[in-house]
Amino acid sequence: MKIVKKGMAGTMQSSDLMVFVEPADSLQVEIESTVIRQFGHLIRVKVDEVLARNGVSAGLIRLTDRGALDYAIEARIETALQRASA
Amino acid sequence: MTDSRLRRTMLYVPGNMPSMLQNVPLFKCDSVILDLEDAVNYAEKDAARNLVRRFLSTWKERDKEVLVRINPLHTEWGRDDLAAILPEMPDAIRLPMCETAEQALELDAELTQYESAQGLATGRFAILPSIETVKSVLNAYAIATSSKRIFGLAFGAEDYTASMGIARTNSGEDLMHPRMMIVMAAKAAGIQAIDTVFSDVGDMDALRRETELVKRLGYTGKCLVNPRQIDIIHEVFAPKQEEIDYAQEVVEAIRQAHESGTGVASLRGRMVDAPIVKRALHTLRAAYAQGLTDTPVDEEILHG
Numbered sequence: 227m228k229i230v231k232k233g234m235a236g237t238m239q240s241s242d243l244m245v246f247v248e249p250a251d252s253l254q255v256e257i258e259s260t261v262i263r264q265f266g267h268l269i270r271v272k273v274d275e276v277l278a279r280n281g282v283s284a285g286l287i288r289l290t291d292r293g294a295l296d297y298a299i300e301a302r303i304e305t306a307l308q309r310a311s312a
Numbered sequence: 313m314t315d316s317r318l319r320r321t322m323l324y325v326p327g328n329m330p331s332m333l334q335n336v337p338l339f340k341c342d343s344v345i346l347d348l349e350d351a352v353n354y355a356e357k358d359a360a361r362n363l364v365r366r367f368l369s370t371w372k373e374r375d376k377e378v379l380v381r382i383n384p385l386h387t388e389w390g391r392d393d394l395a396a397i398l399p400e401m402p403d404a405i406r407l408p409m410c411e412t413a414e415q416a417l418e419l420d421a422e423l424t425q426y427e428s429a430q431g432l433a434t435g436r437f438a439i440l441p442s443i444e445t446v447k448s449v450l451n452a453y454a455i456a457t458s459s460k461r462i463f464g465l466a467f468g469a470e471d472y473t474a475s476m477g478i479a480r481t482n483s484g485e486d487l488m489h490p491r492m493m494i495v496m497a498a499k500a501a502g503i504q505a506i507d508t509v510f511s512d513v514g515d516m517d518a519l520r521r522e523t524e525l526v527k528r529l530g531y532t533g534k535c536l537v538n539p540r541q542i543d544i545i546h547e548v549f550a551p552k553q554e555e556i557d558y559a560q561e562v563v564e565a566i567r568q569a570h571e572s573g574t575g576v577a578s579l580r581g582r583m584v585d586a587p588i589v590k591r592a593l594h595t596l597r598a599a600y601a602q603g604l605t606d607t608p609v610d611e612e613i614l615h616g
Contacts, residue, residue, distance in 0.1 A: 237328075241331040296332055297330075298330040298363065301362040301365070301366040303360040
């Protein structure tokens with residue numbers, strides 16, 4: 227999946243997250259989270275997994291997390307990518 | 313479809329709210345309806361679809377019936393909803409704005425096609441049509457009998473009152489006629505009648521009164537929007553102990569009558585015959601399903 231424009235998904239509600247993606251020459255991931263110290267490494271693993279499954283090799287990916295579970299992280303990244311590739 | 317599954321409470325959960333979705337396993341309702349339709353803005357339809365799909369893919373040990381309310385098939389989202397949701401194996405699809413038998417059959421055909429492609433049993437996915445416009449109320453029996461997948465008719469009062477151009481009241485006389493039409497159509501078709509949501513979450517007394525009313529009419533369940541309403545609705549739909557006691561006495565009386573070669577008995581000075589026994593069996597089935605009695609119902613007792 228190729229990121230051809232800016233895309234965004236999610237909300238700032240508790241248990242949710244916001245994902246912003248935009249085109250870039252290389253892959254860059256930035257994560258901000260209310261639980262970064264406890265779970266930052268696990269969020270990063272999940273993000274990498276979803277990006278790899280969607281074949282994303284370049285783009286700026288920014289997450290602002292409000293304590294979301296894995297399924298929500300996955301769904302919001304997917305939605306942002308779909309919106310940015312359409 | 314003969315499906316006597318207990319559906320006292322069918323809880324709507326908005327499809328685009330992770331904070332509600334992830335509590336679904338904790339709610340004590342009989343069924344949950346994950347909503348992609350009215351609870352989701354047009355601009356977020358894609359996001360809700362992804363979220364519900366991913367939620368279902370991680371919720372493996374389901375302890376309650378799972379329905380997904382898709383968008384109507386004539387909208388730009390309906391078929392995409394189905395394609396995303398069916399692989400996660402919900403029990404049923406709630407079809408909003410179902411106004412004709414043809415619309416129910418259209419969904420039936422989509423489901424059959426998917427089941428056949430995946431090697432699933434035909435009928436794996438059930439359908440719960442929403443009866444929520446004047447036209448759908450008038451077509452209720454045709455809809456109820458249109459597909460074997462349909463286990464019930466669900467009344468939707470908000471859209472119904474909108475289609476009538478009237479305001480919804482807490483007293484309910486505005487809804488009496490459609491409620492009767494729907495429950496009669498459902499009973500004639502041998503399926504369940506599920507009542508509409510009661511949206512005033514602050515008024516638990518009115519919720520109880522409304523639930524008692526629809527139980528008297530023949531409804532066996534109610535949709536709801538707030539988990540705080542679950543306990544009251546369960547309480548109302550549970551048979552009372554005196555009803556269970558009486559039903560057991562009826563069954564015993566008719567058993568003794570059959571033994572002495574007659575189909576009619578006398579109990580507390582009243583005649584007991586087949587219709588009374590049928591009602592008693594209905595009470596005992598409901599009591600057994602809700603864990604209020606230990607013994608399964610002996611259906612044979614009706615005919616001796």
